[in-house]
Amino acid sequence: MAKRVLVVDDAIFMRNMIKDIFMSGGLEVVGEASNGLEAVEKYKELKPDLTTMDIVMPFKSGIEATRDIIKENDKAVVVMCSALGQESLVMEAIEAGASDFIVKPFRSDDVLAVVKKVLGEE
């Protein structure tokens, strides 16, 4: 069965791009969220295999949302979506329990490589 993914980003553009990449890689995007609060709610509701998480978002940052999700399920797989220059934020997210990260601008192959590794599919 295809792995189920929750995509979190405040930009529709980014969400669509990630969705396309995942679909091309045989993953199923089961939900989307546009801020940290929504992300935590959707996570609880959908229990996805993987969540991709933007860092800078309104209401609740990706780092806080990650912390909450890990509190909910310490085996949750959260992959941070970061830009160059956000290194220290990503490290903070890793401290908070994030499993891995991908770097914008996204290259389809790189994203899928990270995701498959983190899901133990490779």
Place this chain on the structure above:
Amino acid sequence: MPIEMSKYLGIYVTEATEHLEALGRELVELEKNAADSLVDSMFRHAHSVKGMAAAMGYEASAVLAHRLEDIVQLVRGDRSKLNGDLVDLLLAATDALMEQVRAAAENREAPQPDELLGRLTGTVSALTGRAPAPTRVLQAAPPTPSQPPSPPADAPAGASNFHGRWAIQLRVAASCQVPGVRAFLVYKRLCNAGQIFELRPPIESLRSGRIPEGLISLELETSAPASEIESLVKNIAEVELLSLQQVKPAAVEPGSQEPSAASKSASQEAHRTVRIRTELLDYFLENAGELLLASANMREWGKGLPAQIRTQFNEGVDRLQLLVKDLHGKVMSSRMMPLASVTDRFPRATRDLARRHGKEVDLVITGAEVELDRAIIDSVSDPLLHLLRNCVDHGIEEPKQREDVKKGPRGRILLGVRRTQDRVAIELEDDGRGMDAEKLKAIAKERGLITAAAAAKMSDNEAYLLACLPGISTATGVTDTSGRGVGLDAVKKAVENLGGKFEIESRRGRGTRFVLDLPLTVSVVNLMLAKVCDEVVGLPITKVLGAAEVDSGKLSSSRDSTFLPHENSLLPVYELAALLRWPSAPTSGARPYIVTEGEAGKVALAVDKLLGQEEVVLKVLPAPLQLIPGLSGVSILGSGRPIFILDVPRLLEHELAAS
């Protein structure tokens, strides 16, 4: 020391020194942050030195280290025992141990630290209520080479549990955009699986992405099987597991592993690095520079060749130049050292200074892993220490005074290093009382160093630099008195001699910031200095074949030429002043000559006085000076005097062409 142990002396000195340096650093850190990991690490260092010294048969060192270990152990159990006096005592013990290791290295007797040992023993007894345990020192049979230097005398027997210790080598892919984060992720994952030791590069370097060739090595103590560690790493993109080897089962006591682990990593390191004498590095750099020049000359000669062989010749020269440039670059990079090699001793210096003045100061160092040319490191070491002393002595206020202005009793000094393309900025900043620009201007005016008009136009930042003029100081304690002017003067000169810039920013009541803006690399040449017509000139020492003082009566003359007898031959004599077209009065009697190589063989250059040798930083000739034949560069001597560096063959060539 038993005779058979002598072959371990080198590694003993190296490792014990490393442990003691680390211990010293950690002791200073301990006062600010008594974290478990820090105390554990200190314990391991003391324990390792004890074990090694005992194995080497150095009884006094072993006992000193044992007492250190005892006290750290007591602190580990009860942090309330920790205070400034205890840290003073531990630092004194560390220093004494360091002195003993140095003495061992130089094969001399170290002073017996009886008084210190008495205090240490007294402290242990006072804290525990009983006398410390005796220290076992090896007197006879040395361990065989395959064994670690020493089984710790008091390791609990058979105390191993089911944990395993693994040596792990990883590589972050070169294509990785954020190697720092990648490495941090791996680190975190492995942390979750167990305890990490011997991490290289250290975590701060990992986080900031400074990972030479992407290679990371560490040891992991974990209950997880190999397969689990493997899959842990395999599940991370852009990271390759290079090797995974079991080290040996771990014991319960954290210290008991250390000797073997330390010597293992040291031997791993030894495969990848060798120590090179710095003189040899200087020689490499100088000759690589000469090669660059020589290959450039060949290109010039090629222009005079017939067309049919010129193409081939030029191809050869192209290839040669490429190789030489690459070699020059590599030699340059081999001379790079991290600034940490200088700043590592600063926390201790700050602590000691602050305690002496009854002040409380935190020193925060960032970016010390930035690498600089050895010559720059050598030259900024003292100036930086001087600035640091300045901040503690004069910048930071007494705790009471600080509280009066609502600053908090502890002063703070930040030492930051930032690297841009080919320059590096070292910033030293305190949050003390700052400097008073108006006062500095007033004093400079009073002493006749600047005019009133100049003072009026001067910006504050320019005014602070007045403190660099010899002899300036403001008496009110705003910049304070003794030596400050003279010292800053020396700092500014040292920075400028390296081709750098020195700046001071300050805000009254808020603090002062010193900025040293430096080049990353320099070319260093060793010069023979000579005086000619009241000017000083330098000749690269590699070009000087000899020097002699000869009476004019000993010279031979034939027609319009003069010759100097030298090693069974006669060398043509040239007046250096005449070659340089400088006016000179005829002299008689004894005078010095420099023997050097011209295009057509050895020549003797008559000069007014030989001034000896000096190592200087070579600077290229700024336009239009490069058009003057026979000059290869300029430099500034330690005294601040600018000099020309001569290219004698070109000078002679020019002279012959002219005549």
